[in-house]
Amino acid sequence: MADALPKFNRPWLYPKQLDAIFCEERYGLCEASTKSGKTVGCIIWIVEKAWNGSEGQNFWWVAPVFPQAEIAYRRMKLFLPSWVYKPNDSKMFLRLANGAMIWFKSAEKPDSLYGEDVYAAVIDEATRVREQSWWAIRSTVTATQAPVRIIGNIKGRKNWAYRLARKAESGEPDHHYAKINAYDAVDAGILPLAEVEDAKRQLPDHIFRELYLAEPGDDEGNPFGIQAIRECTVEAMSDDKPVGWGWDLAKSQDWTVGIALDRDGAVSRFHRFQSDWEFTFQTVLHKTKKLLAIVDSTGVGDPIVERLRRDGGRNFRGFKFTPASKQQLMERLAVAIQNQEISFPDGVITSELESFEYEYRNGSVRYSAPPGLHDDCVVALALAVMAKSNARVFSGNLQFENLKRASYWKRY
Ligand SMILES: Nc1ncnc2c1ncn2[C@@H]1O[C@H](COP(=O)(O)OP(=O)(O)OP(=O)(O)O)[C@@H](O)[C@H]1O
Ligand SMILES: [Mg+2]
Structure with a gap:
C-alpha cells in the first residue's frame, strides 16, 4: 500500500534548522532560542520518518506535560492534509495512511x-x-536503534539535557549538537527583530540570554543570583526587634512560614510549621502582635486574613498571589538580595532561595520552586521585605507608610 502513496515532500526549513534537526547522527541535540522553529522543524522531521516507516510502527512525540504534547498534536493535524491521517483524539495519536502511528505523550x-x-x-x-x-x-529506541531529537530552550545547567548537549558538543560519537539563537531566526525571516529587541528591554539580562541567546547564566536559572544569596547569608539569626512580618500560609502539602526582619533588614524571627488552621491562626496572631504583617490571602488564606484583621487589627494585610503579583514581589526580593538590603541565616531559607527558579511561559516569566521542592520561605521572605519597606521605626514606635494609599494595596 505504501508504494501507492506519494513521496513526502519536505517543506522549506532554513539552513540552521535543517542542519540541527535533519542531521545524520542518531541523537540530535538542539539548544535554541524560543520561537526559532524547533517544534515546527521536529514536526516535519517525525512526519517524514513516519511517512517513510511502515504499518504498525510507533513514532513518539514527548513533551514535559500533557497540554504541551496536545499543542504539538493539534499543530501536526493542521500541518498535514486530512487524507493523510486518521486522528484518535482521546488517545492522542495519528494513524498515517501507511499505517505508521505518531503518538503524543507527556513525560510526567x-x-x-x-x-x-x-x-x-x-x-x-x-x-x-x-x-x-x-x-x-x-x-524504547534500543531494540529499534531509532533516532532521537532532543530540543529545547536553555534552562540552567542542572538538567540531563544540558549535560547530554555538552557531550554532544564535545564530539560524542553518533551525537550531533546545534545551537540556534534568536538572531539566527531573525536572519531566517521567521522572527521579527523588533520582537527580540523588545524582549531584551523587558526581561532581566540572564533570562534574555537563556531564552533568546541559548546561553546559560552563571546562576542556573536562579533569579536572585547564587553569589548574591551567599553575600546575604549570615551564621545566626538577629535577635533585634522585628519591624515587619511576612507570612506564607500552608496550602495542601507545604508549610506555613513566618519571617520577620529587623530595622537593618536581618531576619530576626523565623517560624516554619505544618498544622491545622486554628493553630496557624493563633500562631500568626500571637507572634506578629501589633507589627505590620503581610499575609498570603490567596484562596483559603482569605478568611484567615479577614479573621486576623478582625481579631488582631489592621496591621494584618492580605496579599493575593497572581502570576503578575508574584512576579513583582519576587523582582522586589531579587533587588533586595542583589543590593544586600537584607540578610538571613544559613539553612532552609538559603536552600530554598538557591533552588528557586524562573520559568518562561506564554510570554511571561513565572517564579517558583522546582517540582517537588518548596518556596514557602522565599515567599515569606519576599512578603517580609514588602512589610519592612512599608513600616518605619521612629524611636521604638512603629509608623506605617502607604497604608492609607488604598490604591497601592488594591493592586494585589
Ligand atoms: N521552516 C519554517 N518555515 C516557515 N515558518 C517557520 C518555520 N519554522 C518555524 N517557523 C515559524 O516560526 C514559528 C515558531 O516556530 P516553533 O513554534 O517551532 O518555535 P519553537 O522554537 O518551538 O518555539 P517555542 O520556544 O515557543 O517552543 C512558527 O509558528 C512558524 O510560524
Ligand atoms: Mg516549541
Whole structure:
C-alpha cells in the first residue's frame, strides 16, 4: 500500500534548522532560542520518518506535560492534509495512511513510557523533562536503534539535557549538537527583530540570554543570583526587634512560614510549621502582635486574613498571589538580595532561595520552586521585605507608610 502513496515532500526549513534537526547522527541535540522553529522543524522531521516507516510502527512525540504534547498534536493535524491521517483524539495519536502511528505523550510519568518499540522520537522542551523519562524513552529506541531529537530552550545547567548537549558538543560519537539563537531566526525571516529587541528591554539580562541567546547564566536559572544569596547569608539569626512580618500560609502539602526582619533588614524571627488552621491562626496572631504583617490571602488564606484583621487589627494585610503579583514581589526580593538590603541565616531559607527558579511561559516569566521542592520561605521572605519597606521605626514606635494609599494595596 505504501508504494501507492506519494513521496513526502519536505517543506522549506532554513539552513540552521535543517542542519540541527535533519542531521545524520542518531541523537540530535538542539539548544535554541524560543520561537526559532524547533517544534515546527521536529514536526516535519517525525512526519517524514513516519511517512517513510511502515504499518504498525510507533513514532513518539514527548513533551514535559500533557497540554504541551496536545499543542504539538493539534499543530501536526493542521500541518498535514486530512487524507493523510486518521486522528484518535482521546488517545492522542495519528494513524498515517501507511499505517505508521505518531503518538503524543507527556513525560510526567516515566513508568508510562516503558514497553513500546519506537522508530523515532522527539523530546520537545527537553530541559523541562525529568531524567527518568529520558531513560524510559531511551529504552524504547534500543531494540529499534531509532533516532532521537532532543530540543529545547536553555534552562540552567542542572538538567540531563544540558549535560547530554555538552557531550554532544564535545564530539560524542553518533551525537550531533546545534545551537540556534534568536538572531539566527531573525536572519531566517521567521522572527521579527523588533520582537527580540523588545524582549531584551523587558526581561532581566540572564533570562534574555537563556531564552533568546541559548546561553546559560552563571546562576542556573536562579533569579536572585547564587553569589548574591551567599553575600546575604549570615551564621545566626538577629535577635533585634522585628519591624515587619511576612507570612506564607500552608496550602495542601507545604508549610506555613513566618519571617520577620529587623530595622537593618536581618531576619530576626523565623517560624516554619505544618498544622491545622486554628493553630496557624493563633500562631500568626500571637507572634506578629501589633507589627505590620503581610499575609498570603490567596484562596483559603482569605478568611484567615479577614479573621486576623478582625481579631488582631489592621496591621494584618492580605496579599493575593497572581502570576503578575508574584512576579513583582519576587523582582522586589531579587533587588533586595542583589543590593544586600537584607540578610538571613544559613539553612532552609538559603536552600530554598538557591533552588528557586524562573520559568518562561506564554510570554511571561513565572517564579517558583522546582517540582517537588518548596518556596514557602522565599515567599515569606519576599512578603517580609514588602512589610519592612512599608513600616518605619521612629524611636521604638512603629509608623506605617502607604497604608492609607488604598490604591497601592488594591493592586494585589
Ligand atoms: N521552516 C519554517 N518555515 C516557515 N515558518 C517557520 C518555520 N519554522 C518555524 N517557523 C515559524 O516560526 C514559528 C515558531 O516556530 P516553533 O513554534 O517551532 O518555535 P519553537 O522554537 O518551538 O518555539 P517555542 O520556544 O515557543 O517552543 C512558527 O509558528 C512558524 O510560524
Ligand atoms: Mg516549541
